[in-house]
Amino acid sequence: MSLIKETDYGTPAATSENQVTLTIDGFEVSVPEGTSVMRAAMETGIKIPKLCATDMVDAFGSCRLCLVEIEGRRGTPSSCTTPVEDGMVVQTQTGRLKDIRRGVMELYISDHPLDCLTCAANGDCELQDMAGAVGLRDVRYGYDGDNHVKQRDGGGEVNARFMAKDESNPYFTYDPSKCIVCSRCVRACEEVQGTFALTIEGRGFGSRVSPGMHESFLESECVSCGACVQACPTATLQEKSVIEIGQPEHSLVTTCAYCGVGCSFKAEMRGQELVRMVPYKDGKANHGHSCVKGRFAYGYATHQDRILNPMIREKISDPWREVSWEEALGFAASKLRAIQYEHGKESIGVITSSRCTNEETYLVQKLARAVFLNNNTDTCARVCHSPTGYGLGQTFGTSAGTQDFDSVEQADVVLVIGANPTDGHPVFGSRLKKRLREGAKLIVIDPRRIDLVRTPHVSAAHHLALRPGTNVAMVTALAHVIVTEGLFDEEFIRTRCDWDEFQDYAEFVADPANSPESVETLTGVPAEEVRAAARLYARGGNAAIYYGLGVTEHSQGSTAVIGIANLAMLTGNIGRPGVGVNPLRGQNNVQGSCDMGSFPHELPGYRHVNNADVRDIFEQAWGVSISDEPGLRITNMLDAAVDGTFRGLYCQGEDILQSDPDTKHVSAGLAAMDCVIVHDLFLNETSHYAHVFLPGSTFLEKDGTFTNAERRINRVRKVMAPKNGYADWEVTQLLANAMGAGWTYTHPSQIMDEIAATTPSFANVSYALLEEKGSVQWPCNDSTPEGSPIMHVDGFVRGKGRFIRTDYIATDEKTGPRFPLLLTTGRILSQYNVGAQTRRTENVVWHDEDVLEIHPHDAENRGIKDGDWIKLASRSGETALRARITDRVSPGVVYTTFHHPATQANVITTDYSDWATNCPEYKVTAVQVSPSNGPTEWQEHYEQFAARARRIEAAE
Amino acid sequence: MSPEKLTYMANQIAGFFRSKPHEEAVAGVADHISKFWEPRMRAQLFDMLDRAVDGLDPLVLEAAPKIRPVD
Ligand code: SF4
Ligand code: SF4
Numbered sequence A: 001m002s003l004i005k006e007t008d009y010g011t012p013a014a015t016s017e018n019q020v021t022l023t024i025d026g027f028e029v030s031v032p033e034g035t036s037v038m039r040a041a042m043e044t045g046i047k048i049p050k051l052c053a054t055d056m057v058d059a060f061g062s063c064r065l066c067l068v069e070i071e072g073r074r075g076t077p078s079s080c081t082t083p084v085e086d087g088m089v090v091q092t093q094t095g096r097l098k099d100i101r102r103g104v105m106e107l108y109i110s111d112h113p114l115d116c117l118t119c120a121a122n123g124d125c126e127l128q129d130m131a132g133a134v135g136l137r138d139v140r141y142g143y144d145g146d147n148h149v150k151q152r153d154g155g156g157e158v159n160a161r162f163m164a165k166d167e168s169n170p171y172f173t174y175d176p177s178k179c180i181v182c183s184r185c186v187r188a189c190e191e192v193q194g195t196f197a198l199t200i201e202g203r204g205f206g207s208r209v210s211p212g213m214h215e216s217f218l219e220s221e222c223v224s225c226g227a228c229v230q231a232c233p234t235a236t237l238q239e240k241s242v243i244e245i246g247q248p249e250h251s252l253v254t255t256c257a258y259c260g261v262g263c264s265f266k267a268e269m270r271g272q273e274l275v276r277m278v279p280y281k282d283g284k285a286n287h288g289h290s291c292v293k294g295r296f297a298y299g300y301a302t303h304q305d306r307i308l309n310p311m312i313r314e315k316i317s318d319p320w321r322e323v324s325w326e327e328a329l330g331f332a333a334s335k336l337r338a339i340q341y342e343h344g345k346e347s348i349g350v351i352t353s354s355r356c357t358n359e360e361t362y363l364v365q366k367l368a369r370a371v372f373l374n375n376n377t378d379t380c381a382r383v384c385h386s387p388t389g390y391g392l393g394q395t396f397g398t399s400a401g402t403q404d405f406d407s408v409e410q411a412d413v414v415l416v417i418g419a420n421p422t423d424g425h426p427v428f429g430s431r432l433k434k435r436l437r438e439g440a441k442l443i444v445i446d447p448r449r450i451d452l453v454r455t456p457h458v459s460a461a462h463h464l465a466l467r468p469g470t471n472v473a474m475v476t477a478l479a480h481v482i483v484t485e486g487l488f489d490e491e492f493i494r495t496r497c498d499w500d501e502f503q504d505y506a507e508f509v510a511d512p513a514n515s516p517e518s519v520e521t522l523t524g525v526p527a528e529e530v531r532a533a534a535r536l537y538a539r540g541g542n543a544a545i546y547y548g549l550g551v552t553e554h555s556q557g558s559t560a561v562i563g564i565a566n567l568a569m570l571t572g573n574i575g576r577p578g579v580g581v582n583p584l585r586g587q588n589n590v591q592g593s594c595d596m597g598s599f600p601h602e603l604p605g606y607r608h609v610n611n612a613d614v615r616d617i618f619e620q621a622w623g624v625s626i627s628d629e630p631g632l633r634i635t636n637m638l639d640a641a642v643d644g645t646f647r648g649l650y651c652q653g654e655d656i657l658q659s660d661p662d663t664k665h666v667s668a669g670l671a672a673m674d675c676v677i678v679h680d681l682f683l684n685e686t687s688h689y690a691h692v693f694l695p696g697s698t699f700l701e702k703d704g705t706f707t708n709a710e711r712r713i714n715r716v717r718k719v720m721a722p723k724n725g726y727a728d729w730e731v732t733q734l735l736a737n738a739m740g741a742g743w744t745y746t747h748p749s750q751i752m753d754e755i756a757a758t759t760p761s762f763a764n765v766s767y768a769l770l771e772e773k774g775s776v777q778w779p780c781n782d783s784t785p786e787g788s789p790i791m792h793v794d795g796f797v798r799g800k801g802r803f804i805r806t807d808y809i810a811t812d813e814k815t816g817p818r819f820p821l822l823l824t825t826g827r828i829l830s831q832y833n834v835g836a837q838t839r840r841t842e843n844v845v846w847h848d849e850d851v852l853e854i855h856p857h858d859a860e861n862r863g864i865k866d867g868d869w870i871k872l873a874s875r876s877g878e879t880a881l882r883a884r885i886t887d888r889v890s891p892g893v894v895y896t897t898f899h900h901p902a903t904q905a906n907v908i909t910t911d912y913s914d915w916a917t918n919c920p921e922y923k924v925t926a927v928q929v930s931p932s933n934g935p936t937e938w939q940e941h942y943e944q945f946a947a948r949a950r951r952i953e954a955a956e
Numbered sequence B: 001m002s003p004e005k006l007t008y009m010a011n012q013i014a015g016f017f018r019s020k021p022h023e024e025a026v027a028g029v030a031d032h033i034s035k036f037w038e039p040r041m042r043a044q045l046f047d048m049l050d051r052a053v054d055g056l057d058p059l060v061l062e063a064a065p066k067i068r069p070v071d
């Protein structure tokens, strides 16, 4: 194992198909037109000295170190800004160039501290490297003159140019004395991240990098993505972890365990210690970019709250007792067997995790099917994207998102519905913003003014700020305009879809009841705005839809997904780059957990359990007989628990008590069970009701794969030994074997081989293939051996695309005199899901509590001021949190996140759910807001209960 | 599960299929419940149908004979 060093080509790759041939230092090189001379040289292995150029941003040409001589041209052009031309003859090292470069370096070094030996970047500093490369031997100017290095001059006077270190960001420092003003950070923040937080303030020698208007990093607009830190050639912007630990000595490529973008990182190590996570340029999802979570928020892996020993207790009122693995697993296995013996096969089940690997998820569902002998397996995707599975399955024939992330680079119109990519899927958000800055048009359908609606150099063409719960009416109104104004793509529909079904659908949407004018009273969006948006979507060129939980988490979530699919089919926006229907998946492996057969009605690969041929494959492989009846979904498990027919649960890496709606319903169900096994890193909220706690391992501690939102299967690599002793797949295997399964996996690659052998869309996937290709997008089999970046290219998976009517049915969760406001929920950048991980990192400096966003008008009516404690009440329950007054939400709508257990936002949400999948209706709850003095009695009571439930008996 | 909740769920399914041609709607409701409802839930539905409990959507009543029986 060594440290992976990625080549910096100096300038971004050109994409032209035309090749240009030139000669550099006597070597002939062919590169795409538009390539810089610097990059062409690097591609043949000739390294031209450089400081201000790096291949993550466009060249700027300010340092003058990369000069070259070109035959027939006067002077010494900079190679980073000079494009190649056919027949060019370039010299990179001549006497003249060497002299100029030494002179340039001498000037840089004369205003740079010479503390290389104790500098955190020692060994990883481009300034140091360049001084070596140009052969700098001596610096004639001292610090007596103008400089940024010394706090005081020789006479003890304060040096006005000196700026103190900014350590406000929890993860990196800014030391202006080391800055060479190359502006790489500024360009990275603009071009890669799209936040525009940095500027160069001042002029000439006096200039320096500044976050915002001379603010600290923490106070500025900076979102701590780390792009500037990567771009910085010196120690000016430096990870605090490197300052603390020192330079890493080896690294492995792995995948972020936070969101569905699935960014690739180099985990840079020093022995077993993680020094830093650096986004990997070859990562196909992120191309070298990251967000604050994946880049910096891994501290939870070593947090003191992590539980490392198995624990058991007879009753949930008992304190926990630490025991050996053997005892814990024996205890769990005998309890589960006893329950089945007494209450039948169907009385126990599992919940698989969207945070664990594909291999782990596969084993957990296999535990249910092959060891429990039932189909009682479900996953948290139930509460997020299950309607996607149903909706896209019905219309296109597969729940798969249709595009890869790269596709956005070719979109002309982007329609974002119920998603907040800059917070929820930050790296994709940055790529999307880049495309929008290049001129693509944006339509946002969301009750709240998400950041994307107006961000630097981006402004949505249309923001349809609809009332929560009216997505179906809105989507159908868009289709109404497209059909009645003749904007549909008849050619596409005739060849690719069922024409009769189209006609039926067209008749339905053309009904005046579905016109933008008619639904205006429901959605609250002016009809003209809807018409304009529909025209833009239908006729603006390549149009791509990206949607999130704001679409699915409704009582008509599945219908809305169908409506979205209809829009794409109507306009022919399917089957090529730049278009498509893209569900933005929440957690890192939601896609994978669904693929792996976590749902109670589907075996791996989305095949219904009543399909005898499919059952046969698994019966052969596992040597058992598989039930042909669908099992219980999470909510149904809880209902059955209250009824007494469901009594045991193995829950891996999920916190259903905090993440699922209607907390009181969840706790009643859990409390009614005889054996709840929680397998997790921390004593999460669900564990308060558990009898067995099995410690989990982090993504740094195991091998496996995650599948991101673009169906990309990425490797997760073990960089340290599991602190708890076992990777999660091993724990599941131990539990299965304690129940007599006799499994013998010794490495996750064997589990992947079993998946490939049983699941056609994974047929050619293997660790060897992933090693070779880096990653691959399923379907990957003999017909698509390279994987499938784009779906439905020559035809829909189901054959003909199917239009389905989407009748709007208002949710029964309605406002009234008692509950006049609509609550909708979401998340923010720095925190992740229930926050179990991110709350245990420095990310809390950005978000240490959930707040309620409320419109100034609604706040004033209630006498609420910014920062006040308020009581939030619904039919289900009440909680208290602080108010933030903002016009991002419309009057009548309030908004909060659910990252903190103290808030328990799900005490408020109801048990209404999607008609097809029971995906809960998180996004609409009728509420009342009133002033309050602090936490509610319930919150205080819960806190005491939680503290009691977490007690661990002192070891004897 | 409470009979009200089960009724509510069944009627929600009927609500989606209602806008389709009648035959298709009946078949759609039956198929959906057969495919996604665990036997315990179907058994409870059949029991409620036997007892002619009020509140079920006519489409659900019509679909009932086509719903997969529970053994
Ligand atoms: S961390 Fe990211 S957002 Fe912050 S200044 Fe650097 S590039 Fe900009
Ligand atoms: S902070 Fe680093 S990247 Fe930014 S201008 Fe200074 S040296 Fe260059």
Ligand code: SF4
Pocket: A256, A257, A258, A259, A260, A261, A262, A263, A286, A290, A291, A292, A293, A294, A295, A425, A426, A427, A428
């Ligand atoms: S949280 Fe998502 S966007 Fe951020 S680094 Fe991880 S995978 Fe990438």
Ligand code: FES
Pocket: A049, A050, A051, A052, A053, A060, A061, A062, A063, A064, A065, A066, A067, A078, A079, A080, A081
């Ligand atoms: S690297 Fe070309 S001018 Fe700085």
